[in-house]
Amino acid sequence: MHELLESSQVVINTLIQSLLHDYKYDASQIKTDAESLEHWGKDWTKHFAPAASAIVFPKSTEQVQSIVLLANEHNIVLTPSGGRTGLSAGAVAANGEIVVSMDKMNHIGQFYPADRMVEVEAGVITQQLQQFADSKDLYYPVDFASAGSSQIGGNIGTNAGGIKVIRYGMTRQWIMGLTVVTGKGDILHLNRGMVKNATGYDLRQLFIGSEGTLGLVTHAQIKLERQPQDLNVMVLGMDSFNDVMNVLAAFQAKIDLTAFEFFDGVAIDKLMAHGQVQEPFESRTKFYTLLEFETPYEPIMDKAMAIFEDCMEQGWVVDGVMSQNITQAGELWKLREYISETISVFTPYKNDVSVLISHVPEFIEQIDHIVSSKYPDFEVCWFGHIGDGNLHLNILKPENMSKDDFFAECQIVNKYVFETVQKYGGSVSAEHGMGMTKKPYLHYSRSETEIDYLREVKKVFDPNNIMNRGKIFDIK
């Protein structure tokens, strides 16, 4: 064992020397100190101990290519690393991998005003792109809690979603072109920014959501959108989940929603106990939704009020509040945004699942039933993006239970949760990716035949399995 490790250390050293002497890497682009190996070896998950062999920081597509070619030659596994905000251990190097960090490829390139498009390097921070768009009086609509740290390359790797998907779609919808280095070491320029391009299979789409298992994304061409105008926020309280669905249908039929978020009474309880946010209205209800929409024209406000009143009359909505200005809109958003942080003290076990919107009410009911009957001591907190059928299920740790015992129990709950996901033809990972934490559950969402096709597709781009080995699925 010790000898094996030593010999692999020799290989790593040979590879590093080659980067320095043959491929124009300078010393600052390679780190092997313990602190760096720990820092760049993990993401936001804590289930796997990082054990990277080295961290490299390429500055160009060619430098990325050189490390891929060397990794093939020496049979070293590479783990691509962005902002390390992943929630499925997709960017964790737990098995002696070399981490390829995109931190030094963080430049925003050419802007094409007529195309509303900008070229960025993969290491650009999501928020940096949002701010660039803003400076051009445009908008990059993919937004989520970790946007201040996550990188575009990582967003592409997981096809990141977030809070504006109901209107603007996932990351996929904004990626007009990609430059990638495949696992074989080829540089491909995919789609090159075009809206329409019917010249054979759209390989760009394969790389989106591939979690670094096919190759590394080095550049992306990203579409921007006009800025939203006069965003208005409503928070409504309901006592049955069917009413949540009725409200969604009523608004969606007449107003273009930019968000339709959901959280339950448990979330509100914890938020109020925490004391950072104001109670939205006097009555406390079982379910809450946050709606957002543009109101550039006065009649939209009137229309929204009319729908709201109708929902009250129908008995669907118990109470509600609407923002009167941008500050109030921001305050209302906190109700949704602060949930994750607030419940983090309860060491929540998180699942990120998705089913058809039509199946959401039944699905929630069945999961609630499973957890409350099998685990009466566990408290469940639901929130998520109902408008997309995406639910975040958070099981909260009872105070008197050890973390390890709790996690072990939750792994057992997982089986029941994912069986229910499977029953409804749903997804065991809606927007967090599979990485290592969800890998054992892939078969609940993809058939064995389909997984075999995934393996074969990977072989086309990465025949030696050097790209993020052991993520999403294992090669047989």
Place this chain on the structure above:
Amino acid sequence: MHELLESSQVVINTLIQSLLHDYKYDASQIKTDAESLEHWGKDWTKHFAPAASAIVFPKSTEQVQSIVLLANEHNIVLTPSGGRTGLSAGAVAANGEIVVSMDKMNHIGQFYPADRMVEVEAGVITQQLQQFADSKDLYYPVDFASAGSSQIGGNIGTNAGGIKVIRYGMTRQWIMGLTVVTGKGDILHLNRGMVKNATGYDLRQLFIGSEGTLGLVTHAQIKLERQPQDLNVMVLGMDSFNDVMNVLAAFQAKIDLTAFEFFDGVAIDKLMAHGQVQEPFESRTKFYTLLEFETPYEPIMDKAMAIFEDCMEQGWVVDGVMSQNITQAGELWKLREYISETISVFTPYKNDVSVLISHVPEFIEQIDHIVSSKYPDFEVCWFGHIGDGNLHLNILKPENMSKDDFFAECQIVNKYVFETVQKYGGSVSAEHGMGMTKKPYLHYSRSETEIDYLREVKKVFDPNNIMNRGKIFDIK
């Protein structure tokens, strides 16, 4: 040669007998008469003579699977066939293929109101889906000239675009799930209708735009949209192409356009000579654009008028007209819609190319220069979807030139056109697909390395190359 044909006829007969006796096909599902072979053996292109061996009409995914398994067993090539409205010979059976027509799989299935989604069989006509959406007070936004005949399966195979892409995107954006039979004969249910699903490579995206070369699509889950409200149309005349771009930018900054179409003075000349459409306004200009946008609120109209007036003041727009009601809007659309039919008497040689919107003015100028300097007798008519960078280049046949001579000359022009496309990193087929007519030009848009990856991806799904062999690219 004769013997070979005879022996292959024996194989075809064996296969047909197996369908009838082992796989529950009835006699009406198989046609081998000369008229049927001619009818279902071709699409709207006329460059290749149809030479199908048989036409089969499966009624279920399982029946599709049976023909694929038999085709593998007997090494028979299958050509999937939809509405046969293709413009690149993607659905032409020119080499003894068995045509798999989806005509009998034309049912609209389950509708999911909360998801605004409907399941359809691949043989459903595009217009049939549009009408279904309308009956549910919803909208299927992919629309183009052949929507009354084309089938959803074919739309998916070419990732069809059309006249509303600037607002609603391509067919890809509306496909939430696919059931496919791969070239190996496996049935896969891809994505199953979910908005968010981060469980490995999105194989659905590979099948969209694959022109039947990976397998056959049998069912699709299709997203619908709310209906557009109070559509308004403007037609504007300009004398320089830069002004067209200025007008696009001016409107797009403030109004959500549902269309921004373009045609040139040559198109107007031909339209007026043909006499079916009214002159939009007195002055004749070099370029025309048709803008469409929703006006559910009065202030949008005021805004549009203000932008129009500003464009006049800037000297970008020479003259313009706006629809006052839905009938007038329809009349103005005819200016764009009738072009294809009107110029068809000039036996146009059509190219369907795309470049970044930012490159469109230079691109048009260079192509005009090439054609006018090298082929002074050729008249060029441009129209297309400027808002997407998609241009239809039509070279009109001089009266005194034979059709064969003209086509031969146009093939020579192609080289210059596609070299210019390549120079701007554009697409040799924006929305028509590659099929057989564009296959020789694939390398102008995809690198040789990339084409090798396309070949390898095909092998994963169709190792025996029985699916639409010879389309898009050849297997080495």
